[in-house]
Amino acid sequence: MVTLEDVAASAGVSRATVSRVVNGDTKVKSQTRIKVEAAIVELGYSPNPAARALASSQSHTLGLVTTSYRGGFFGALMDTVQSEAELNGKQLLVTQGRDTAEKELNAIQRLFNLRCDGLVLHVRAISDETLNQLAEQEKKFIILDRDVPGLEPRCVVFDHRAASACATQVFIDAGHTKIACLHGPVSRSSSLLRRQGFIDVMDRSNIEPVAILGGEYDMPSGYQLAAQLLENTQPTAIYCCNEELAIGAMLAITERGLRIPQDISLICYDSGERAAFVRPAITSVHFPISEMARFAIRKLLDSHCENESFSPEIIHRDSVRVIR
């Protein structure tokens, strides 16, 4: 183990000086700086993070708590958060909440005990109240994709209702009138908001939905719901509130010998992983979770950067037929 001391000795300076060049302190003569840097390279020195953390009481570490690691957009989320953290010289610690309030809280506590400099939270089981309590304890964290009353400045949110409305509007504009909606669990607020966005537009357009069916946010649900839908009705367009639902629905649709988009048009909410990678590629409304995550980190590190807002964006692909 090469230490600061070794470098100092080798370069013929004091430890303080080495510390200064390592930390990019400006008050070092460039001559000595060069000497020190040479010694660092020569000895292959790398600072001991524990010692550094202890002395400075800064861990250079950020934490991410997610509900689950499986499926959906977790990969994208993690990818973005980590890249951004590293760009800022921070190591990322990740922990999952596994969908219960208690475990989510545990994960958060653990990360704070580890002395993370800040946390990004993508959780849903834990209550608004607990989150508010945490905030009172001078804890530094920001909340992703959730609007917690009393904690607005810490929340990075997306208007799911509006996004859903945009998506639905695409069908209307394409001349569809026989439209159905497949949505996720009613226990999740994002799910409710997406459904509501659909209803908003249908109401506004004075069109009666062919059906509004709910299930889980997964492929089997998509398959079953679509099968059930096509058994009883003849929609020309189906709006799916996430990608898994959409792919499940595709399977059911093509299995019945119907074609996309000739017989049935499809639009889904997208988290960037799948919609573009099936055939036909599904037209979608983009949920900018990566952009939001990036902003979250920025906000964590620079507490008074101004709030950004994220607008829904339609990505036109090959699953919508224009009727008129």
Added chain:
Amino acid sequence: MVTLEDVAASAGVSRATVSRVVNGDTKVKSQTRIKVEAAIVELGYSPNPAARALASSQSHTLGLVTTSYRGGFFGALMDTVQSEAELNGKQLLVTQGRDTAEKELNAIQRLFNLRCDGLVLHVRAISDETLNQLAEQEKKFIILDRDVPGLEPRCVVFDHRAASACATQVFIDAGHTKIACLHGPVSRSSSLLRRQGFIDVMDRSNIEPVAILGGEYDMPSGYQLAAQLLENTQPTAIYCCNEELAIGAMLAITERGLRIPQDISLICYDSGERAAFVRPAITSVHFPISEMARFAIRKLLDSHCENESFSPEIIHRDSVRVIR
């Protein structure tokens, strides 16, 4: 910040004693232990990991380097590795290599600089040689799903060729003779092994494959390859070397009005995420990455635990038709 010292003062003992109870040292009178524990709870003390790491030169931290965070079985991998690490009182640091040898090496270096107690590597770009060099530098790591010459004791591997053969055999046993294979990139050894396992069985059974088609390990490839296959030939069974390929293939199959398994039987290699969640559920040969990851951690922590071997296992679901 509550420190050891505070607890010691409050409990009327020395810091050493507090340290002993915190670390579960047995040589403490249960009376004093209770006193100390009470003080800990009362003050809400939690040890400073940096100080602990510095003093003990053990970080209580494990590292995981993966090729990528996206898709596939990464969620399952991460989930398992983390759970197992936490079971052993270790925090997990995760970093992705992003598919280039240089970045993978960087990630590894970074984690070692962070003084991880050990690393689990799931990488493929970095060379056997570099890995061997790392091993010489008294670095502690184990390698997941890759057989590195010279590093066998550190490798946790799975026999893809044998597993693939098992899967193919299922078709044969079910009476199929018109069998095709869809595989992944030839640049990846696991891909080659899986293809070879298929060929092994076909040769052994004296059956000429209808086709052996290669592409990427993703849905569009599955779709295209299957479409191409069905254009020119009439297999009754298709073996897909991963789940993405299988789902892509399903889309192409059902789109042509063919049914699974009535017209086409399907088997895929499975990483536990998707095969069970489409309709019909796909019969698969299970790739026990979670089990392997769990073992990897155990091995990391207990260096001379004996090598475990993982056998392929067929999970029968609903996508294979028995002909005779």
Added chain:
DNA sequence: CTGTTAGCGCTTTCAT
């Protein structure tokens, strides 16, 4: 079984 005493490797005043 418990306390004393050195550090672990680094940052950070405070002088110079």
Added chain:
DNA sequence: ATGAAAGCGCTAACAG
């Protein structure tokens, strides 16, 4: 611009 010195909070001999 650089150095000296005092910790940061904890562990680990070593005594007793």
